[in-house]
Amino acid sequence: MNNNIVNGNIIRIDVGDNVDKFSRNNRISAITKVLLDNPNKVINLNYFTEMLNAAKSTISEDLVMIKQSFSALDMGSVETVAGASGGVKYVVGVSEEQSRRFAGELCETISDRSRIMPGNFIYMTDIMYSPEVIHKAGAILASRFIDVEVDYVVTVETKGIPLAYEVAKSLGVQLVIVRRESKVTEGPTVTINYVSGSSGRIQNMSLAKRLLKKNSKCIFIDDFMKAGGTALGILDLLKEFESELIGIGVLIDNVDTSKKLVTDYISIIDYYGIHEDGSVQFSPSKFYK
Amino acid sequence: MNNNIVNGNIIRIDVGDNVDKFSRNNRISAITKVLLDNPNKVINLNYFTEMLNAAKSTISEDLVMIKQSFSALDMGSVETVAGASGGVKYVVGVSEEQSRRFAGELCETISDRSRIMPGNFIYMTDIMYSPEVIHKAGAILASRFIDVEVDYVVTVETKGIPLAYEVAKSLGVQLVIVRRESKVTEGPTVTINYVSGSSGRIQNMSLAKRLLKKNSKCIFIDDFMKAGGTALGILDLLKEFESELIGIGVLIDNVDTSKKLVTDYISIIDYYGIHEDGSVQFSPSKFYK
Structure with a gap:
């Protein structure tokens, strides 16, 4: 120039x-x-x-x-x-109508019976790695948090990382990825134990101290929520950083769960489990009703 | 409408x-x-x-x-x-001048001595999780592969995922994330062992069979390359899928490595190790010279 x-x-x-x-x-x-x-x-x-x-x-x-x-x-x-x-x-801004249409189309895609895995898991990894889907899903979640002040978007490895990245990018803030174990290349880390809400197993999560400043406001983004044990773990981990969890957003909420450990979150799609006729039951999130 | x-x-x-x-x-x-x-x-x-x-x-x-x-x-x-x-x-297209300027600015940021970790690792996690940096780096790498036909962008968890996601998005193709261990929610997986080029340790990588179609052309994107053992592992893994590795791109190439196991790859920044005066030595990749 x-x-x-x-x-x-x-x-x-x-x-x-x-x-x-x-x-x-x-x-x-x-x-x-x-x-x-x-x-x-x-x-x-x-x-x-x-x-x-x-x-x-x-x-x-x-x-x-x-x-x-x-x-x-x-x-x-x-x-x-x-x-x-x-x-x-x-x-970024996605209207409710656009969001609902996106959710409806995605429900159709993932309701395919060939996605049922042994143990009645639904195969959704390809969806979580599709830039076309994740770009839109990220914009939808970000537009729900656009009016609050967010310092970091936090996720836990691995499948939710692309989605959390898109949300962080749309909000113009840094992404933070919590690891399952601490790494030598990241300096001092804080590790906590938490109980997975659905399996009851004790698991680890680690975060490098350098990655997150004290007194920060964070939102947690993940691909899938069952009981919400991971979200509670993040809440505990953030307390160690004297930081606050001010919002939770997931692509898919398993509403076929007896007891949720967290109540304040948003989702794009609700999962109702596998019907007795063998069909997979998804619908756009209750937030669109 | x-x-x-x-x-x-x-x-x-x-x-x-x-x-x-x-x-x-x-x-x-x-x-x-x-x-x-x-x-x-x-x-x-x-x-x-x-x-x-x-x-x-x-x-x-x-x-x-x-x-x-x-x-x-x-x-x-x-x-x-x-x-x-x-x-x-x-x-997507990034001119050589724009790429070189980006590389130069990034070198300045990461040459800070406070980034030296015990064991002489350089702390770069924050860079890999910065949407501002990764969006540009992804566009630069994608523009180098824009003229070849690519079916998938492959990466291995965890730090390179945002970068690989950006490259996949820019190329308009699906992202594939190789895991360190197989997961129950992904159906049958193929697991291989590979030898880390720098540490000599044997490690695992796993990929769900559903995630990658046979006879595909793939590029491998990662945050950092040392000897290139991970890239060789990916090559072997893709063979199990009867698929081809047609390109490799990394953000940072550690050129201070005695022997590279792969020769055909591109990078944005070269890392020359820590100088005896204690300074961290980065420069824009040899591709810009």
Whole structure:
């Protein structure tokens, strides 16, 4: 770009008509990409004036257009943040109708009887590793936590990691992965024991001390919730970091569980178990009813 | 949207001037978002005509503008795919200059001496869990594999999962995560033993048979490569699936390793070990020189 930065001020250099001049249409496409690449991050308007060699007033007009179309087409929103460190940010948003439709389609996919494994587990690993599904599921969960202040998205290895990553990305915060055992490459770790709510077995979870700052607000994201023992374990682990669990979100909630250890959480799909006729019973989460 | 779908044909319903009519600027912003949400996936133009209530010729003109700005600003490309199942797709692309700048900035961040752990490991977990870093690193690695036909992006748990997920998403393919032990919820698995190239220890890796189709072409993505024992293990594991390893990409290559077991791979950053003055030695990968 043909700009020089002197003492922090951007000085425009006249570049003539054919160099680095973009039409409004070009600019709108470029600004949209930058916003989408940086969800929930405030981008200063100087970034766009420099990148596109355009005046601030021009960029502001471009942004009005982008705001309009995001709002009209239910694609999330573009918000202006005032003040010295202000600018604009893209805020992920998925309407209830879009969420319900996504949940319905996913229920159909995973209700296939060929997914029933020995022990009546439902095979869902391919779903949890599908960027197409997980990108949308992550946006849905993130849009439910967009109004609270979150410092970290926490998950426990392994299957929920892509989903938790997408939620962290949409919220513009760091992902934290809790391990089953401590690793030599991560320095001092805190390890706790917890009781798996469904099997009653005692298990470990470990987290490197460097990964999570004290006094943080965290949400826990996982692929599947049965009794909620893992979520309780995370709550205990976070206490060791003097940090708070302020929300829980899962893709699939096994509602066919006699007793839930946690009550305050959100899910996208409810699982009712295998019916006596052999069919697999899923439906969009109770949150959509 | 005010369209009815009858026998698979979309019938436009006249909606008047004020309903569902979007300006070119609005449409360009919306089309850009849909393209970016679906990297390397062909989207039929009917999708846009229906969503935006516009004629195909109008959408085609919009796409010309979007192609222009992506190309002018080095933001990847928008390509037209001809034929009955044709349409347009967004193709991730990161220029060599952008990659080198990213690598240089990341080297600075991770060269901090406070990252040296007992045993001379360098603490990099926070980097691997940062959506900001991993989104860019994933786009860089994906753009190096964009011209080959890839069926799956394979990784091994745990730290490389976010990076492998981003590469899979950018390439528009399924992610496959190899586990350290087999899981009851995934059905029959194939397990192999392999020798870690640096420690000489024998380790396990397991993959559910359902997760990877025979005769597939795969790339292996990981956070860090030392001798390359894990990559060789993946090669062996894929043979059990009659599948091929056609590429390897890592964020950081430890070049301070006496003997590499694999030679054909790409990396973003080279690690030269800890200098005798105590400084941590990183530099942008040899691929940028």
